[in-house]
Amino acid sequence: MNNQTKDKWDRHYDSCSFDTPLAAVVLRENQHLLPSQGESLDLACGRGGNALCLAENGLQVSAWDISESALKHLSLAAQKNNVTINTESRDVSERPPAPASFDVIVVSHFLERAQIDNIKNAIRHKGLIFYQTFIKDKVAETGPKNPDYLLDPNELLYFFNNWRIIHYREEGKVGLLDKGFRNQAMIIAQKP
Numbered sequence: 001m002n003n004q005t006k007d008k009w010d011r012h013y014d015s016c017s018f019d020t021p022l023a024a025v026v027l028r029e030n031q032h033l034l035p036s037q038g039e040s041l042d043l044a045c046g047r048g049g050n051a052l053c054l055a056e057n058g059l060q061v062s063a064w065d066i067s068e069s070a071l072k073h074l075s076l077a078a079q080k081n082n083v084t085i086n087t088e089s090r091d092v093s094e095r096p097p098a099p100a101s102f103d104v105i106v107v108s109h110f111l112e113r114a115q116i117d118n119i120k121n122a123i124r125h126k127g128l129i130f131y132q133t134f135i136k137d138k139v140a141e142t143g144p145k146n147p148d149y150l151l152d153p154n155e156l157l158y159f160f161n162n163w164r165i166i167h168y169r170e171e172g173k174v175g176l177l178d179k180g181f182r183n184q185a186m187i188i189a190q191k192p
């Protein structure tokens with residue numbers, strides 16, 4: 001376990017409010033694409049807005065994060081919303097998901113390029129990835145400053161280039177910058 005990362009995120013979540021978090025846009029606006037049953041994972045879940053949304057859609061849900069403080073928030077929110085979520089304090093860099101272990105994986109605001117192949121392998125045949133995170137071509141200060149944690153143009157398409165692309169959105173700095181979906185890219189893709 002990377003204790004420095006864990007401590008940093010524990011401190012962050014210790015100072016967060018206990019409001020119920022929202023799912024990322026990629027999931028919130030595309031819930032109709034989820035299967036009616038199956039096993040799902042909110043990877044690097046934070047306070048678990050995605051996990052709560054997956055559970056409300058009837059899926060079995062695992063939610064993993066390195067921060068125990070984040071998972072405490074999520075457990076309380078799950079109780080409040082009367083849903084079951086299997087939370088696990090887990091460093092996904094050291095212990096990625098096993099091959100073919102989930103029907104749906106959601107990743108939001110987390111980018112570790114070395115884990116992309118593990119995430120792809122962990123999804124079952126015909127399973128779905130929902131991925132949304134920050135891009136280098138941002139128009140606002142939001143998101144990480146370190147370019148290692150920001151996507152290059154079309155990088156999510158590159159990661160899943162041999163999968164069926166169901167939905168993709170990335171606007172960069174094209175057109176009216178105060179309108180549209182800026183600062184992030186999102187993809188939904190199905191494993192062949």
Ligand SMILES: C[S@@+](CC[C@H](N)C(=O)[O-])C[C@H]1O[C@@H](n2cnc3c(N)ncnc32)[C@H](O)[C@@H]1O
Nearest residue numbers: 009044045046065066067090091092093108109
């Ligand atoms: C920016 S937050 C995003 C949280 C959530 N997915 C969201 O969209 O709100 C990044 C999350 O990644 C978690 N994280 C960072 N490194 C991790 C690792 N190696 N294994 C598991 N979780 C990690 C942090 O604890 C934090 O909750």
